[in-house]
Amino acid sequence: MSPPSPIVSAKGVVKRFGPVTALDGVSLDIAPGEFFGLLGPNGAGKSTLMSLISGLKSLDGGTLNVNGEGAAAGSAGARRSLGLVPQHIALYTDLSAEANLRIFGGLYGLRGRALEGRIDSVLEAVQLADRRRDPVKAFSGGMQRRLNLAASLLNEPRLLLCDEPTVGVDPQSRNAIFEFLKERNRAGLTIIYSTHYMEEATRLCSRIGIIDHGRILALGTIDELLARLPFEEEIRYPSGPATAALAAELAAFGEVASLDGTDRFRPRPGYPLSSFYAITERHGLAPRLFTSQRPTLEALFLQLTGRTLRE
Amino acid sequence: MHTILVLVRKDFALLFRDKVSISLTFLVPFVLIYLFGQVFHVNSKDPGPSGIPIAVVRQSDDPAAARLVEALQAVKPLRVVTEFVNPDKSTRPLAEGDLRPLMRADAFRFALVIPADLIRQDGIGIHLRTYSNPRNEVEAQMVNGILQRTLFSSVPELLGRSLQARARAAVGGERLDRFNDAVAASVARTFGGDAADIRARMAAGSFGLGGAGTGVGTAQPDRPAVRDFLSSLVKVEDIQVAGKDVKSPSATMLVGGWAMQFLLFALTASATALFSEKASGIFQRVLSSPATRSDILWSKFIYGAILGLVQLMVLFLAGQLLYGIEIGPQFPHLLLVCVVAASACTAFGMLIASVSPTAEAARGISTFVILVTCAVGGAWFPVSFMPEFIQKCSRLTLVYWSMEGFSQVLWSHASLAELLPTLGRLAAMTAALMALAVWRFRRGRIFE
Numbered sequence: 001m002s003p004p005s006p007i008v009s010a011k012g013v014v015k016r017f018g019p020v021t022a023l024d025g026v027s028l029d030i031a032p033g034e035f036f037g038l039l040g041p042n043g044a045g046k047s048t049l050m051s052l053i054s055g056l057k058s059l060d061g062g063t064l065n066v067n068g069e070g071a072a073a074g075s076a077g078a079r080r081s082l083g084l085v086p087q088h089i090a091l092y093t094d095l096s097a098e099a100n101l102r103i104f105g106g107l108y109g110l111r112g113r114a115l116e117g118r119i120d121s122v123l124e125a126v127q128l129a130d131r132r133r134d135p136v137k138a139f140s141g142g143m144q145r146r147l148n149l150a151a152s153l154l155n156e157p158r159l160l161l162c163d164e165p166t167v168g169v170d171p172q173s174r175n176a177i178f179e180f181l182k183e184r185n186r187a188g189l190t191i192i193y194s195t196h197y198m199e200e201a202t203r204l205c206s207r208i209g210i211i212d213h214g215r216i217l218a219l220g221t222i223d224e225l226l227a228r229l230p231f232e233e234e235i236r237y238p239s240g241p242a243t244a245a246l247a248a249e250l251a252a253f254g255e256v257a258s259l260d261g262t263d264r265f266r267p268r269p270g271y272p273l274s275s276f277y278a279i280t281e282r283h284g285l286a287p288r289l290f291t292s293q294r295p296t297l298e299a300l301f302l303q304l305t306g307r308t309l310r311e
Numbered sequence: 312m313h314t315i316l317v318l319v320r321k322d323f324a325l326l327f328r329d330k331v332s333i334s335l336t337f338l339v340p341f342v343l344i345y346l347f348g349q350v351f352h353v354n355s356k357d358p359g360p361s362g363i364p365i366a367v368v369r370q371s372d373d374p375a376a377a378r379l380v381e382a383l384q385a386v387k388p389l390r391v392v393t394e395f396v397n398p399d400k401s402t403r404p405l406a407e408g409d410l411r412p413l414m415r416a417d418a419f420r421f422a423l424v425i426p427a428d429l430i431r432q433d434g435i436g437i438h439l440r441t442y443s444n445p446r447n448e449v450e451a452q453m454v455n456g457i458l459q460r461t462l463f464s465s466v467p468e469l470l471g472r473s474l475q476a477r478a479r480a481a482v483g484g485e486r487l488d489r490f491n492d493a494v495a496a497s498v499a500r501t502f503g504g505d506a507a508d509i510r511a512r513m514a515a516g517s518f519g520l521g522g523a524g525t526g527v528g529t530a531q532p533d534r535p536a537v538r539d540f541l542s543s544l545v546k547v548e549d550i551q552v553a554g555k556d557v558k559s560p561s562a563t564m565l566v567g568g569w570a571m572q573f574l575l576f577a578l579t580a581s582a583t584a585l586f587s588e589k590a591s592g593i594f595q596r597v598l599s600s601p602a603t604r605s606d607i608l609w610s611k612f613i614y615g616a617i618l619g620l621v622q623l624m625v626l627f628l629a630g631q632l633l634y635g636i637e638i639g640p641q642f643p644h645l646l647l648v649c650v651v652a653a654s655a656c657t658a659f660g661m662l663i664a665s666v667s668p669t670a671e672a673a674r675g676i677s678t679f680v681i682l683v684t685c686a687v688g689g690a691w692f693p694v695s696f697m698p699e700f701i702q703k704c705s706r707l708t709l710v711y712w713s714m715e716g717f718s719q720v721l722w723s724h725a726s727l728a729e730l731l732p733t734l735g736r737l738a739a740m741t742a743a744l745m746a747l748a749v750w751r752f753r754r755g756r757i758f759e
Contacts, residue, residue, distance in 0.1 A: 054599040056758075076601050084599035088592030107600040151596065161599075 007032045007067060007159050007190045008053060014061030015048050015214075022048040024214040025062065030192060030207075032158070035185045037205030038194040039297060041307070045214040046194035047087065050163045053192065054084045067158060080108065082159040083152035087167060089144045090151070093137040097128055097147050100136060101154060108155040122150040126180065142173025149177060153184075160184070162193045166200065178204060198297045210301060217304045222297070229295045229303060231255070231266035235276065237290045239263040246283045250276070257302070266295070331672035339679045346686045349698050362390045362702070363454060363695040364419035366442075368405045369393070371429040379425060382461050389457060392419055410442045414552045415729055417715065420444040421454045430476050438546045444553040446722045448564055450693040462545060475514065553723035559635035566630050567717030568690035570623055571710045572681070574656045577622060578615050579677040582660030585611065585757060586670035594758050604758050608749055612657055619653025620646075641720045644730055648716035651737040655709040658744035665751035684708045709744075712736045 006029035015023040023045050030036045038046045051057040052064055055074030066078040091100050101119045110118055123129040126146040128139075136144060145165065152160060162181070166174045181204065185191050195201055201208050202222060210218040210225070218225055231254060237243055239258045247256045247263050253275070254267035267276065273292075280290065301307070326332055367383060369376050384391045394402040395409050410422045422442035429437055441458065445451030479487050495510035557563050588594055597607060627645065630636035638645055663680065667673035685691060687701055688710025694702050705711045716733045719725035752758070 051595075054595070056595055056598050079599060080601050082599065084596060086592040086595045088590075088595075090592035090596040092593070104596065104600070107597060107602050109601070155600070 004032050006030055006065075007034075008192070009065045010049075010053075010062065011064075012062035013049070013052065013059055013064050015045075015052060015057065016060045022214050023052070026211075026214070026216055027062075028209055028216060028219060030190065032190050033185070033188055034190055035182070035204055035206045036190075036192045037201035037208040038192060038211055039196070039198065039201040039208050039301075040194075040211035041196050044196075044211045046196075046211055047163055048214075049211070050084075050161050050192070050194055053159075054082060054161055055079050080155065081157060082161060083155060083157035085149050085152045085160065085162040085165040087163045087165070089136075089148050091136050091144065091148060093144075094135060096133050096135055097123065097139075098132040100147065101151055104151045105154040110154065118154050118156070122153050125153070126150040127176070140173075142169050142176070145169050145173060145177060146180075149180070157189070159190045159192070162191060164195055165193075166195075166197075198301075202297060208297065210297070210304065212301075212305050212307075218300065225297060225300055226295050229266070229300055230269065231295060232269060233267065233273075233292055234295050234299060235265045235267070235290055235292050236262050237265075237285075243283075243285065243289075246280065246285060249279055249283075259302075264299075266299070329669075329671065331668070332675055335675040335679050339682070342679070342683055343686070346683065346701075349701055361387055362699055363388055363421070363450065364390045364392055365454065365458075366392045366405055366410060366413070366419050366422035368407050368410065368422065368424045370407070370427045371425050372427075373429055376425045376429055379462070382464065383423070383458075386457055386461055388453070407440075411552055414442060414444050415723060415725065417444075417719075420446065420450070421458075423458065436546055438548075440548045440550060442550045442552050444723065445551065445560075446554055446564055446718050447693045447695075448561065450695055462547075471513070556724075557722060558637050562630060562634035562636050563721045564718075566627070566636055566721065567714035568685070568710075570626055570717065571652070571656075571688070571690055571713050572685050573626065574619050574623060574653065575659065575681045575685070575710070576677075578619050578653070578656045579660035579663050579673070579681065581615050581618060582611065582657070582664040583667075583670050583673040583677070585664050586673065589757050598758060604752065605749070607758070608661065608752055612654075612661060612745060615657030615660060616650070616654045619656055620649050623649040623653060636721065638721070641724060644720045644725065644727065645717075647727075647730065647734060648713070648720055648737075651734050651741065652709070652713040652716060655713065655737050655741040655744065658741045658748060659709060661748040662744045662751070665748040665755060665757075684710045687711075689714055709737060709740050712740065 008028070008030040010029075011027050013023050013026040014021065026045070026049060038049065040046050048057065052059060053066055053073055055066075055078060058074065064073040066073045066075075067081040072078065092103070095103075098119055101122065102115065105115045105118055119132075120129070123132050126149060128143060128147055128150065131139065131143070136147060139147065149162075149165060160181075166177055169177065178200075181191060181193070191204075193201070193204055205222075207219070207221050208225060209216050218228060237246075239247070239261055243263060247258070247265075250256050250265050250267075253271050254265055257264045257266075265276075267273075277287070280287070326336075365383070367380055369380055380391065380393065383389060393405055395405045395413075396402050407424050410424075414420060414422065420443065424440040424442070426438060426440060429439070439462070443451060443454075475487070478490075482490075491510055491513050495506045495513060498504070498509050499506035554560060554563070594607065598604065624646075627636065627638050627649075631638050659680075660677070663677045664673050667676055687697070687705045688694075688708035689705055690710050694705045694711065697705065712733055716730065716737065719730055719733060723729075
């Protein structure tokens with residue numbers, strides 16, 4: 001049995017804004033049912049790629065098919081099968097929640113009972129059914145975000161594009177949104193989620209594309225990505241005069257990088273941790289100064305670009 | 312104080328970042344003062360309006376009638392029209408029967424008929440007919456004043472001829488000629504001069520009242536007493552071609568200009584709401600659905616046109632309730648004009664939004680363009696008061712044609728056939744403005 005055709009297939013996608021190349025030969029396939037993360041710093045090209053997939057912008061080069069049937073991005077067929085959660089609260093805040101949903105549902109040709117049924121369904125799903133008649137401006141930021149999400153699900157899309165949908169959201173609402181998206185994904189919805197938060201990508205996404213300067217730098221599951229790192233563990237400790245001699249000695253056994261007042265020691269594969277602690281003891285440094293953790297996507301990004309995601 | 316200065320500096324920094332605002336800060340006052348100066352002919356060698364068309368139909372062969380026409384042609388504010396232009400561009404003298412249709416088509420708003428019985432046979436004095444469409448009060452008063460002055464300057468001569476004619480009818484030609492000969496000889500003997508010349512002048516009606524050179528009894532038509540006397544001798548039959556039955560003339564004349572200014576500001580503000588929808592990301596959501604950019608633009612157009620139509624109808628209703636503007640009998644035609652005027656204003660607002668980089672710039676540009684088009688289009692002053700090149704420009708504005716439409720309906724009670732050319736022009740302007748707006752929106756980045 002052949003694998004299902006990708007719901008999104010990009011081949012050599014190029015997008016320019018004047019002299020700036022925002023996307024430079026992006027190629028990737030996203031399978032139906034995937035929770036795909038697009039991870040990169042601000043200005044990396046995430047939103048541009050989302051705009052191309054949703055048909056808001058046109059390509060300058062390459063091909064981009066959406067919805068698994070070879071429909072070009074931006075075609076009516078492609079747009080009918082996707083939902084977009086914009087970065088902004090793209091709602092009419094003076095209108096009630098259900099008035100907003102009636103407008104956006106109408107754009108997909110929904111009307112009458114079918115429309116009312118979909119409104120009931122999405123409001124229930126984002127737990128705003130009891131506030132349906134309240135004006136959106138009376139909602140908290142988290143509630144507005146949830147309604148922003150609900151409006152994108154009215155047409156029961158096969159593909160949901162989430163463009164940094166949790167910007168400015170409190171942790172509780174963020175968790176609620178994460179759980180909601182995971183549940184939808186489990187129910188078969190394909191989700192492309194762009195973020196510059198490594199934690200969000202790690203927590204939500206089954207596969208991740210790391211993007212920077214308009215190029216996909218790495219693509220794979222989290223395990224596949226982390227396996228690209230030449231170390232299995234990262235040890236951190238405060239950088240400073242007291243640890244300068246330690247850093248110099250550790251450099252012989254791996255990589256030491258200093259960032260934000262913290263030294264990060266990434267030992268070569270097979271380097272025994274017992275040796276590390278023997279050295280620290282010799283330098284008279286207390287064990288409580290050191291923390292050890294599995295490598296992260298942040299580390300991979302640093303490895304790939306020499307910069308952090310926040311830069 | 313330091314805090315205030317910092318905040319002031321901030322505002323200037325923001326202003327200088329906005330090239331449109333900077334341009335408008337200097338451009339708006341400059342252009343407006345220029346237009347006001349042009350309208351009021353400030354520092355002009357030739358002050359006052361010029362080129363107000365007035366038709367003159369000469370049915371009298373009397374040489375004095377020809378001189379009256381010449382006198383009118385010499386008056387700078389007037390442009391005397393004496394010929395009718397046929398469709399094949401050939402011309403013939405204007406006939407009285409041409410006046411009404413041409414005046415209803417606004418070819419001119421004033422006409423003077425010098426009838427065959429210019430010199431009254433039934434008494435002393437002269438007889439004239441004027442046709443008027445005084446849809447603009449200021450213009451009508453000015454033209455009446457000019458006509459009165461010109462006529463009264465010619466009255467003494469005409470009055471003399473009237474006396475001669477009356478005397479000829481009463482005593483017979485032979486006896487009158489003898490009387491004239493005797494008087495001429497007596498005047499020549501007493502005051503000097505050539506008896507034959509004085510005799511010729513008397514026959515032409517000149518008794519020296521018109522300042523013919525004798526210095527005796529020179530008429531001064533500007534003096535009230537003289538004017539009253541002359542008025543009693545000049546019988547002018549005024550035929551008002553339009554607006555005669557209008558119950559509230561002043562309000563009816565002005566309402567079109569008010570309506571257009573109001574509508575332009577309201578609908579341009581509505582069109583600039585596109586920017587707030589862009590900023591909130593709503594266009595992203597809408598355009599990721601099956602809706603297209605054209606759908607958004609046409610929905611805005613239809614919304615603006617309906618909103619404008621409702622606002623105009625409310626405005627006219629308020630005019631009827633408060634000032635007695637009569638809209639009832641003309642309602643269907645008024646509705647038609649309102650539909651096309653609202654559509655044209657909406658298209659104008661959308662064009663402004665399409666060429667503006669930001670909402671602030673759109674507000675600045677629209678204020679500038681609306682003020683200029685209202686001034687040029689005749690919403691503030693009669694177009695005929697402006698220099699000729701501005702008069703030509705005014706016919707390119709939707710303000711001019713919308714006001715024309717309102718005036719045709721409310722003042723002239725125009726028929727649908729009479730209204731169609733104006734409606735057609737406004738519809739064409741709407742189509743042109745909308746085509747430009749759509750083209751600009753498609754090229755611009757408002758939807759990205």
